[in-house]
Amino acid sequence: MKTLKFLIILLLLPVTVLAQTYYSIQISARKSLKDAVKILKQVENYQDARIDKVDGFFKVRVGLFETYKDARSYLLTSGIKKQFKDAFISKVTDKVLENSIFPPELIEQQEPVKKEPIEKETKPKEKTNYSITILKTKSIEEAAKFFINLPETVKKHAFIYKDNNKTYSVRLFIEPGKEKITERLSQIKQYHFETKIEPTDKKNIVNIKIKSSSKTDKNQISEKEERKSNKKAEVEKAKKTQKQTEKKGKSYSPITVLIAGIVVITAIVIIIKRGKNSETSEAKDMYHILEEALKKGNTSLVKEIVVPYLSRFPEDIKAQEFYAMALEKEGRYMEAADIYFTIAEVLEGKQQFEDAMRYKKKAEELVNKEFNKKRKQ
Structure with missing residues (x-):
């Protein structure tokens, strides 16, 4: 008997090794597919x-x-436990997932008799491409500006799209089917874009290679002009010091020369520091504008400013917080909570546990607000 049991275990072992195990939140189990579909x-x-x-x-x-x-983390933070108190964590193998039914497949499962209409419906679904919209505007210039300011890692997947309702959108990726494009969302999570998955026809993609290159050329020219103006300012300061020494007398004493040299060096140092701190000064000015906009309830202005900024500086926690506050004012509590949870994770990595806990509490409060709102509805 022991030998027989050992042989059975040996036969079953390869099967268990090959099967990949996952974890899911189980809501309910029903004998009827119709009842399961309702849930x-x-x-x-x-x-x-x-x-x-x-x-x-x-x-x-x-x-x-x-x-x-x-x-377990998802069970606690998603709010599913409040909606379904009996929800629990269960193991799932890849064998089970082979026959899983996802929401888009419900029509096929519920109406198996109508073969011809199903075939006609499924064919366009296979051909339908989807992309992720991160900006929608009536101005192609605004769309192009947003596109150009995207980080290089994002820009290589981006394109401008002409919508049917006379608007333009900046989009990322093109994938056949919603499931594949949904997987792409995790790649841009850190940028906190306002995302929307939409059907995409490749014919409506706008080619802006010439426009974008000309705009980048303009940016390069403006940068060169700024450098020239900085150099001019530097030269002018040097000339002023020279004139001052000439007024005092054409005989240049060692002290006068030394003072002039110090002034020139100081000017150069200030210019260098100004270049290094341009990002900081830009951020400070932006924070003030965002703070005033939030006080007035102008959330659209906050998003208009902070989204392109975060695409360049995604690690700016203060800017992320302003974005979350704007979403909170609009009643988009879950999106705001997601940003606060992300900030908390970053702070925990920096061992700033008190600040991390503060952002976690904010996130949890917003999750509760969301569920209270749904209950009232």
């Missing part, structure tokens, strides 16, 4: 919402995580 519709906006068929039951689950810790 799935309530959670379809959650990450990886689906129906897994296991042991004759249709199990509604959300999330797909490699570790139990990540699954």
Whole structure:
């Protein structure tokens, strides 16, 4: 008997080794697919919402995580536990996921008899491309400016798109199907763009290579002009000191020469420091504008300023906080909470635990606000 048990274990071992295990949040288990679909519709906006068929039951689950810790964190922060008190963490194998039913597939599952209409519907779905919209505007110049200011790592995936409603949008990536484009969102999470997944026709992509290059040339010219003006200012200061010495007398004493030299050196140092601190001064001026805009409730101005700025300086925590405050004023509590959680993680990495805890509390308060708002509705 022991030998037989050992042989059975040996036979089963390769199967268990090959099977990849994940963790998900299970909402419910139903015998009827129809009942499971009703529940799935309530959670379809959650990450990886689906129906897994296991042991004759249709199990509604959300999330797909490699570790139990990540699954537990999602269960606590997503708010799913408040909506479904019996939700719990369950293991899922890749074998089970092969037959999972995701929201876009529900029509096919519920109407299996109508073969011809399903084939006609599925064909365009296979061909439909999607992209991530990060800016929408009526002005192509504004779209081009936003496009040019994007970080190089983002810009190589970006393009300008002409929408049907006489607007222009800056978009990222092109993927066939919503699932693939949704996976791309994680690559740009740190920039805190306002994102929207939309169908994309490649014919409507605007070619701005000439315009963008001319604008970059203008930027380069303006930078050169700024350098020239700085040099002129430097020369003018030197000339002033020279004139002052001439007024005092054409005989240049060692003290006069020394003073003139100190003035010139000081001017050069100031210019260099001004160049180094341009980012800081820009940020300080911007913070003041953002603070005033928030006081007046002008959240659109805050976003208009801070989004391009964060695309250049994504690690600016203060700017991220202003963005979160604008979203909070608009009632977009979950998006604001996500930014606060991200800031908290960064601060924990820097061992600034007190500040991190403060941002975590802010995030948790906003999550509670979101669920209270949904209850009232």
